[in-house]
Amino acid sequence: MSLTQVRPGELLPSAAGHLDIPSSLDVDPTDPASVAQLLAYIRLRQDGLQDTPHAWERFTKALLSDLQGIPTVAPQVPEGARVVLALGVCWAPARLAFECAQPLAMWEWLHRAVATSDDEGGSVDIDLEPVDRALKDPRWAKSVERVVILLAPMVFYLTNNHSTGEHLARGFRAPVLSICARALPTGDVHVVEAALHLVKHLVWQGLRRQACLLGHALEILLLANPAHPLAGAMAAFLAGERPPVTHRDPAAIAAWAVQHVSMNPFAALALQVNRFLGMSESEGDAFLPELLEQVKEVITIVENEDDPAQVSRDRGIVFSMLGQLQHQLLRSGDALNLTRLLGIWRGVPADQARHDRCLTLANAGSKVWFRPGSAPSPDLPDSGNRLTTAFNKALGRALVTRGQGDTALTRPATGRKDATQAEELHDALHAHLDVADLAEFASTEGATAFISLLPGLTPVQALLARAGGPVLPLAVSLRAPLPDRPVERVQLWCGDAPSARTESSIVERVFSYAGKTVDVITGDDLSRDRFLAEFQRDSYDVVWVVAHGSHPPYAPDRSAVVLNGTEHVFLDDLARVTRPPGSTRRLVVFNTCDSAAADTQGPYDDRGIARSVAGPDQAVIGHLWPVDGHAATVFGALLAIELADGSTYAEAFANALRDLQQDWAALAGRLGDRGIGSLVAEPLDGFRQPTIFDWGSAAFLE
Numbered sequence: 001m002s003l004t005q006v007r008p009g010e011l012l013p014s015a016a017g018h019l020d021i022p023s024s025l026d027v028d029p030t031d032p033a034s035v036a037q038l039l040a041y042i043r044l045r046q047d048g049l050q051d052t053p054h055a056w057e058r059f060t061k062a063l064l065s066d067l068q069g070i071p072t073v074a075p076q077v078p079e080g081a082r083v084v085l086a087l088g089v090c091w092a093p094a095r096l097a098f099e100c101a102q103p104l105a106m107w108e109w110l111h112r113a114v115a116t117s118d119d120e121g122g123s124v125d126i127d128l129e130p131v132d133r134a135l136k137d138p139r140w141a142k143s144v145e146r147v148v149i150l151l152a153p154m155v156f157y158l159t160n161n162h163s164t165g166e167h168l169a170r171g172f173r174a175p176v177l178s179i180c181a182r183a184l185p186t187g188d189v190h191v192v193e194a195a196l197h198l199v200k201h202l203v204w205q206g207l208r209r210q211a212c213l214l215g216h217a218l219e220i221l222l223l224a225n226p227a228h229p230l231a232g233a234m235a236a237f238l239a240g241e242r243p244p245v246t247h248r249d250p251a252a253i254a255a256w257a258v259q260h261v262s263m264n265p266f267a268a269l270a271l272q273v274n275r276f277l278g279m280s281e282s283e284g285d286a287f288l289p290e291l292l293e294q295v296k297e298v299i300t301i302v303e304n305e306d307d308p309a310q311v312s313r314d315r316g317i318v319f320s321m322l323g324q325l326q327h328q329l330l331r332s333g334d335a336l337n338l339t340r341l342l343g344i345w346r347g348v349p350a351d352q353a354r355h356d357r358c359l360t361l362a363n364a365g366s367k368v369w370f371r372p373g374s375a376p377s378p379d380l381p382d383s384g385n386r387l388t389t390a391f392n393k394a395l396g397r398a399l400v401t402r403g404q405g406d407t408a409l410t411r412p413a414t415g416r417k418d419a420t421q422a423e424e425l426h427d428a429l430h431a432h433l434d435v436a437d438l439a440e441f442a443s444t445e446g447a448t449a450f451i452s453l454l455p456g457l458t459p460v461q462a463l464l465a466r467a468g469g470p471v472l473p474l475a476v477s478l479r480a481p482l483p484d485r486p487v488e489r490v491q492l493w494c495g496d497a498p499s500a501r502t503e504s505s506i507v508e509r510v511f512s513y514a515g516k517t518v519d520v521i522t523g524d525d526l527s528r529d530r531f532l533a534e535f536q537r538d539s540y541d542v543v544w545v546v547a548h549g550s551h552p553p554y555a556p557d558r559s560a561v562v563l564n565g566t567e568h569v570f571l572d573d574l575a576r577v578t579r580p581p582g583s584t585r586r587l588v589v590f591n592t593c594d595s596a597a598a599d600t601q602g603p604y605d606d607r608g609i610a611r612s613v614a615g616p617d618q619a620v621i622g623h624l625w626p627v628d629g630h631a632a633t634v635f636g637a638l639l640a641i642e643l644a645d646g647s648t649y650a651e652a653f654a655n656a657l658r659d660l661q662q663d664w665a666a667l668a669g670r671l672g673d674r675g676i677g678s679l680v681a682e683p684l685d686g687f688r689q690p691t692i693f694d695w696g697s698a699a700f701l702e
Contacts, residue, residue, distance in 0.1 A: 008038055011070070011077075014062035018045055018055075029077045032084070032143045039088040046092040053555065056093075063089045064112055080140025083130050087113050087147040098154045101316055103162050104553070106154050110168060113151070128171035135175050145179050152176045152194035156201040169201060177202075177210060184217045192221070192230045196237050199245055208245075215245025219253070226260040232267025240274030251278050265298045270321045277324055288337060295322070295344045303347045308575035309557055312607040319345055346478040352616075357442055358475035358702075359460055390428035391457065394421035394693075395625055397553055415553050415594075417626055422691035429458065429692075439469025457597060457624045459696040461653075466661050466695075471654035476614040476701045482585040484619070484648050487516060491540040493531065494522040495547025496564045499629030499683060503546045503591065506633065506679045507640045513675060514644035526563040528573065536577055542587045542643065546636070549592030549623070551608065559609050561592055575612040585617045585702075587649045591636045595622030596699040614701040619649045623697040630686030631694035635660050637671055637680050653700040660695045664688055 005026040009016035028034040042063065049056035067086050070077050090113035097105035114126045134144040152172055159169040180195040195214055202211035215238065222234045235257035239250045246253060254275045257263075263271070276284055276291050295318070302314040322341065329338040342360060343353040391397050396414035442464070461471050473481075490511050494504035501522075508518045519540075521530075535543065548562035560568040590596070590610055598608035610622035621639070623632070638659045642652035659670060664687075671680045687694060 008041075011074070012063055012066040014066045015059055018049070018059045018062075029074075029081045032080070032140060035081045035084055036143060039085060042085075042089060043092055046089075050096070060089060060093055061112075064115075068115075068117075078137075078140065079130055080134040080137050080144065083134040084140065084143045084147055087131070087144070087151060089113075091147065091150050094151065094154050098157065099313075101313060102556075103158055103164075107158055107162075107165055110151065110154055110158070110165065114168075126167070128168075131171065132175075145175070148172065148175055149179055149190050149194050153197045156194075156197035160197065160200050160204060173198070173201070177214065180214060181217065184214075184221055187221060187225055187228055189229050192218070192228070192234065196230075196233060199237070200241070203241065203245065208243075212245050215241070216247055219246045219248065222253075222261075223256075226257075227262065231257075231261045232263025232271065235261050235263070236267055236270035236274055239271055240277065242278075251275070254278070265294075265301060266317065266321075269294050269298050269318070273321055273325050277328065291325075292337070292340060292344060295341065299344055299347050308572060308612065309607065315345065343478050348478045352479050354475065354478060354480040356480075357470075357472055359472045360475050360478070387428045387432040387458075390421065390425045394418055394425040395457070397457065415551070415626065417693055419691065419693065422693055426692045426696075429463065433458065433460070433463065435463045435467045435469070439464055439467045442470045442472050459624060459692070459699070461699055462657060462661075462692075462696045465654060465657040471650070471657060471700070473619075473650055473700055473702045476611050477616060479616040481619065481702045482583060482616050485541045485584045485586055486646075487511075487541045487587075487643050489517045489540045490519070490542045490544060491534065492518055492520045493526065493543070493545045493547065493563065494520055495526060495545070495562065497546060497548045497592070497629065499633045500546040502679065502683060503633040503636045506637045506676050507544060507546075509676055509679065510637065510640040510644050510674065516644060526567055528563070528567045528569050531561075531563065531567075531569050532573055532577060535574070536579055538580060538582060538586070540586065542589065544589040544636075545592060546632075547592050549590065549594045549609070551594035551597040556598070556607060559594070559597070561590065561595070561609060571607070571609055571612060574609060577613065579617070582617050585619055585649075587643075588613060588618060588620045589636075589639065590620065590622040591627075591632050593623060593626040596620070596624045596697075596701060610699070610701050616702075619700065619702045621649075621653055621698065621700050624699050625693065625697040627697050628686070628694055630683040631660075631690065633683035634667070634671075634680065634687050635698055637674075637676060641670075641674055650700060650702075653698070657695070657698055660698075661690075 005028055008027055011027060011029065027038045046056060046060065049059055064086065067082055067089070070082055090109045094106050094109040094113070097103070097109060111126055114128055114131060116125045116127050131144065131148070134140045135148070137144075155165060155168045155172050156176075158165040176194055176198050180191055180198060183191045184195055195218060199211050199214050199218070202208070202214065218234050219238055221228065222231055222238065225231065228234070235253060238244075238246050239254035239257065241250065244250050254271060257271060258275075272291050272294055276287055279287060298318055299315070302311055302318065305311045305314060322345065326338065326341060329341065339353065339355070340350065343350065394417065396416045396418070438460075461474065464471050490507075492504055492507055494500050504520060504522070508520060511518045521534075545561060547564075549560070550562055550568075551559045557571060559571040561574075562568050588610075594609070596608065596610040598611050610620040614620040635656060638656035639652055642655050643649075647655060659667060662670075664684075667687075668677075668684055671677060671684065
């Protein structure tokens with residue numbers, strides 16, 4: 001291969017099918033400018049493939065595979081060129097994961113950029129020495145520095161917020177510090193963004209001298225250039241960092257920024273939250289109403305977004321800004337303002353907010369607390385790492401939250417259950433969650449039970465049922481629910497899951513025996529279009545779906561109810577459904593795998609099948625995890641019995657969940673007494689020795 005002018009397709013043969021490069025764009029791999037031109041074109045191709053994620057991922061992985069093979073195919077290509085291309089190729093997917101708050105994907109692509117092999121599960125075998133050598137190479141240093149600065153925010157974000165990728169952070173720290181110290185006076189936005197994340201990393205690593213040097217440089221840049229595109233972000237950070245990394249008092253910087261910096265509402269909110277946290281109690285009490293009004297203003301902007309996924313992500317950004325504020329309100333016992341804060345965050349007017357007891361799964365800290373006024377510090381070592389690791393091993397879910405070690409990220413997110421880990425998951429849940437205390441609190445206190453709890457797949461309701469405590473509803477909308485409808489008409493969607501026909505027959509018989517109308521849709525009548533059309537109508541009191549469910553850990557936006565092999569109802573389809581307003585609410589039962597799961601990889605807990613449709617006029621029952629067909633059928637039978645007997649939706653769910661955990665003989669007797677013994681015999685036999693997988697995943701959302 002000639003090194004003077006080569007075709008990109010020769011250099012990158014596996015990706016050549018996506019590289020429709022003009023004939024004039026040949027590459028000289030020894031020339032940094034020529035390599036930069038090729039990288040720019042690759043990024044354009046990546047951008048063009050973003051609407052087809054699978055093709056985009058295959059293309060990017062093919063590029064990396066080709067780059068790893070270059071030393072064998074063309075050993076004359078400089079190492080610096082390979083480093084620039086590998087880092088640059090991984091920047092686009094890592095940045096997208098960063099913006100979509102998917103740290104697992106971010107972690108994977110950052111590791112692929114410096115991987116020694118192409119491991120489909122996300123390689124952890126990395127080598128930063130080529131990057132270090134390229135940074136010292138006079139010919140390639142400038143190009144490598146530019147790509148390192150682009151990747152730096154993601155590297156330090158992972159370390160700062162998820163305690164993972166420390167080895168990457170250690171390798172990036174010195175060069176990024178050097179680049180930022182040298183280039184910050186230019187005001188380059190990429191350098192500023194990298195510096196903001198690096199300073200926080202330096203503070204948490206106890207490297208205060210370096211943090212203060214860089215913090216002072218940011219302070220000088222901010223004061224000299226209040227119109228800088230990232231002035232708001234700089235002001236919010238410098239005003240909020242404790243202990244300060246500036247020469248001036250953070251409160252003085254905040255006050256100056258309010259007067260001089262024009263910033264978007266998100267940055268303004270972050271700044272005002274940091275101002276509040278630095279105030280005395282009396283000052284904070286006087287300022288809090290103004291701060292909550294600013295939260296409302298920002299959330300109004302978020303709610304006007306057309307894309308449901310973007311609404312969720314933007315709401316999550318806001319909630320992450322409010323984490324310390326939420327914790328302070330919890331610690332002080334200010335349940336009234338905490339309720340108001342959560343209501344505003346969810347876009348709920350004060351006159352529509354619920355005030356009854358419920359579960360609110362949030363992300364302010366890694367410990368669990370129930371009683372306002374007793375919130376522990378979110379930075380204390382606790383059982384969170386054990387819980388997350390147990391989830392990953394038992395459910396194949398890569399769940400990430402601040403304070404977790406790399407063990408939570410190095411397992412592939414397969415989404416498959418491992419029954420041998422069921423007992424450890426059960427024990428880890430109880431080590432993390434004081435179920436007895438929560439049950440007592442729910443029974444005796446009048447206030448809402450606020451729970452800081454990540455990951456959101458934790459089966460709080462099932463554990464409460466087992467403890468004999470009240471099974472509080474999981475509040476998704478935070479709006480006060482409308483009254484339940486009497487169950488008279490049921491629409492039953494019977495997909496092609498293995499147990500679907502058995503469950504459909506059981507549910508139909510239970511409701512029919514009780515004099516209820518049941519319309520069953522199955523076979524050729526199953527279609528996405530018909531389901532969505534029926535779902536928007538208000539003809540039934542209960543919509544019951546028995547089918548497969550899908551919640552891909554790497555692509556939660558592709559979650560779906562799988563009616564059959566060709567007909568899928570996707571998350572976006574459901575999130576966009578509108579129905580006429582009513583005075584009562586109906587019940588939707590998704591007796592499918594993962595229907596109540598949500599995107600728990602970021603700071604959001606509302607991006608999921610059930611969560612997207614739960615609201616004041618629609619309660620939803622689903623499953624947090626993959627659920628065994630026998631267990632789902634038995635649960636469905638118990639739930640149908642309760643509803644047919646006239647229980648409210650919440651009571652029916654709670655009673656069914658308690659009965660599901662009864663002694664097997666008692667359970668068999670209860671079902672046999674309802675005239676469905678022969679129908680339920682096979683699934684009941686398969687349910688003879690249930691683990692937490694069989695009784696733990698059901699969830700009631702409203």
